[in-house]
Amino acid sequence: METPSTATERPTNELVRFPIRIRELTLLRRSQVTPLMIRIVLGGPQHEGFESHIADEHVKLIFPDPETGRLAVPTQDGDRLAWPRPGSPARDYTVRQYDRDAGEVTIDVVAHEGGIAATWAATAEIGSTIWVAGPPRGILIPDSFTWQAYLADETGLPAVARRLEELAAGSVPVRGVAVIEVRNAEEEQELIVPEGFEVRWVHRGDARPGTTRLLAEAAREIEIPRDGRAYAWFGGESGSIKPLRAWAKAAGLTKGQFDFVGYWRAGAAGDEVEHHGVIHALKHLLRIDH
Numbered sequence: 001m002e003t004p005s006t007a008t009e010r011p012t013n014e015l016v017r018f019p020i021r022i023r024e025l026t027l028l029r030r031s032q033v034t035p036l037m038i039r040i041v042l043g044g045p046q047h048e049g050f051e052s053h054i055a056d057e058h059v060k061l062i063f064p065d066p067e068t069g070r071l072a073v074p075t076q077d078g079d080r081l082a083w084p085r086p087g088s089p090a091r092d093y094t095v096r097q098y099d100r101d102a103g104e105v106t107i108d109v110v111a112h113e114g115g116i117a118a119t120w121a122a123t124a125e126i127g128s129t130i131w132v133a134g135p136p137r138g139i140l141i142p143d144s145f146t147w148q149a150y151l152a153d154e155t156g157l158p159a160v161a162r163r164l165e166e167l168a169a170g171s172v173p174v175r176g177v178a179v180i181e182v183r184n185a186e187e188e189q190e191l192i193v194p195e196g197f198e199v200r201w202v203h204r205g206d207a208r209p210g211t212t213r214l215l216a217e218a219a220r221e222i223e224i225p226r227d228g229r230a231y232a233w234f235g236g237e238s239g240s241i242k243p244l245r246a247w248a249k250a251a252g253l254t255k256g257q258f259d260f261v262g263y264w265r266a267g268a269a270g271d272e273v274e275h276h277g278v279i280h281a282l283k284h285l286l287r288i289d290h
């Protein structure tokens with residue numbers, strides 16, 4: 001996507017907002033991308049008007065309270081949503097693909113123990129319905145970043161996969177590297193990779209997800225070009241952010257030239273993790289490091 005940046009300006013990323021909608025979608029299909037990655041495809045008449053433009057855009061999936069069964073869904077208020085308090089458990093998931101013609105929203109869900117969302121993705125009956133909010137906003141990465149790095153664990157992999165596909169289909173050459181932490185070789189996915197991009201998989205083996213420093217170690221091996229046109233992105237367990245931020249800053253990246261997002265936190269359920277969307281957008285608007 002071209003942006004107004006000129007050859008002399010240092011590019012920066014850009015927060016783009018979209019009208020946010022709430023809709024009830026139906027689980028159409030489920031498949032296994034890898035042993036730990038479940039692909040769910042949602043659709044149904046309410047997909048009308050769904051929009052997805054940016055690779056790391058997310059929707060919120062809303063679930064009934066597992067103990068009481070209570071379901072409190074936000075109501076539409078113009079282009080925004082009014083969230084009930086207390087609301088129902090909601091979890092963020094990347095739109096891996098939106099097929100407007102087929103009316104299908106594809107989401108890749110990491111299987112793990114004890115999560116409402118992961119359990120629903122693995123076990124809900126085909127034909128079940130689920131409330132879906134968003135996507136609300138996304139962060140646009142201009143093509144004038146001629147070198148880009150993407151680091152992720154499995155939760156960030158759907159966004160990275162979509163982003164690489166987008167770059168591969170684009171007309172502007174972008175070089176770079178993607179480093180993805182997965183359990184083992186069986187979790188490596190076939191990705192569409194742009195020319196000039198290297199993909200490295202790192203395996204945590206039997207270590208629990210969210211407990212290794214593999215991504216930070218792999219990052220130290222990556223030399224970030226110092227021409228003001230390099231961009232770095234991370235999506236995964238929150239503990240990786242601190243060392244990655246130090247790595248990016250040591251290479252001279254400043255605000256708007258990186259975006260590191262905690263997608264989950266080991267030991268904390270989605271509700272206990274900071275309200276990702278709002279906090280992230282606020283930090284972006286205030287140009288606070290994130």
Ligand SMILES: Cc1cc2nc3c(=O)[nH]c(=O)nc-3n(C[C@H](O)[C@H](O)[C@H](O)COP(=O)(O)OP(=O)(O)OC[C@H]3O[C@@H](n4cnc5c(N)ncnc54)[C@H](O)[C@@H]3O)c2cc1C
Binds near residue numbers: 091158262268
């Ligand atoms: C913008 C954004 C986009 C995201 N996109 C995706 C995506 O496309 N696919 C995806 O799978 N996830 C994605 N996530 C992460 C996902 O929202 C969290 O993993 C979420 O906590 C899962 O909800 P749950 O109900 O299954 O587990 P929760 O009820 O939230 O957590 C229960 C327990 O499981 C642990 N846990 C949570 N996630 C994992 C995990 N992945 N591996 C191991 N343990 C875990 C928690 O620490 C907690 O102890 C995204 C997050 C954000 C903020």
